[in-house]
Amino acid sequence: METSVTVKELVTTLDIEILHGAEFEKRPIVSSEVSRPGLVLTGYKDFYPHERIQLIGRTEISYINSKTAEERIEIFKMLCHKDTPAIVISRGIEVPAELIPLTEVLGIPILGSRSKTSRVLANITNFLEGKLAERLSKHGVFVEVFGMGVLLVGSSGVGKSETALELIQRGHRLISDDRVDLYMIDELTLIGEAPEILQNLLEIRGLGIIDVMSLYGVAAIRRSKKLEVIIDLVIDDGTVEYDRLGSKKEFEQVFEVQVPKIRIPVKTGRNLAAIVESAAMNFRANSMGYNATDAFNKKLDRLIMQNREE
Incomplete structure (x- = not known):
């Protein structure tokens, strides 16, 4: 149609x-x-x-x-x-x-x-x-963190909505829970928004559906946002290996846009909201030209050279 x-x-x-x-x-x-x-x-x-x-x-x-x-x-x-x-x-x-x-x-x-x-x-x-524009519906929770559009994805029950709720309590904003509609406005830009039936709503297991705007005010929600990074929450069962230094770059293609993707292991005791905040800020720093991994590697190279000279 x-x-x-x-x-x-x-x-x-x-x-x-x-x-x-x-x-x-x-x-x-x-x-x-x-x-x-x-x-x-x-x-x-x-x-x-x-x-x-x-x-x-x-x-x-x-x-x-x-x-x-x-x-x-x-x-x-x-x-x-x-x-x-x-x-x-x-x-x-x-x-x-x-x-x-x-x-x-x-x-x-x-x-x-x-x-x-x-x-x-x-x-x-x-x-x-x-x-x-042509639209793609993707499972996940779309939030604005420090002004950046962050899409939380992962298997059902991994804690995406609960992480979004804590981010809202920290002053960030919800765009869409459970499902986000994505469309491309140019060759480099994807916009995500909530389907009309899901606007302002967040589902928390054991609690049910809550209206974020009613509970936290209009400052806690946003209608649409540019998608800048995808964070994949993966249950850490001990079988998955991760890049501990963060030197490998991963992307996911949505339409013709390559979206940066970060994989974060999930296990008991980890504060996912704080990790998502740090991931967003680190991604912004990388976008502005600062890379902590490169800085660490340079320091390590200098240390190796000093030890060789001694």
């Missing part, structure tokens, strides 16, 4: 209003790309993406106004198509009179914004990319 967004959702979220055709507010938008139809207005129709929102700014309106009424009608006939979701006019420009009857026949709403064209383009594109 094709994902879509309605025109009503678009105008409700952004600083855009329906100027004409309010009865067509449920018209679906299926493409996250926005077209500025400059070439189409001049008569070049090859490769015209009529299934996209058409954005008209000052440049396009200036060209249109230079034409006669009959020429403007022909131009708008090329612009309007039965699957064009909407036409947006920026900068508070008045809607050309010749455009209105054509859009009414095809059921195309005309939208308006007072913002400059480039800003309208960016806002619509960002909104649609978030709504229409």
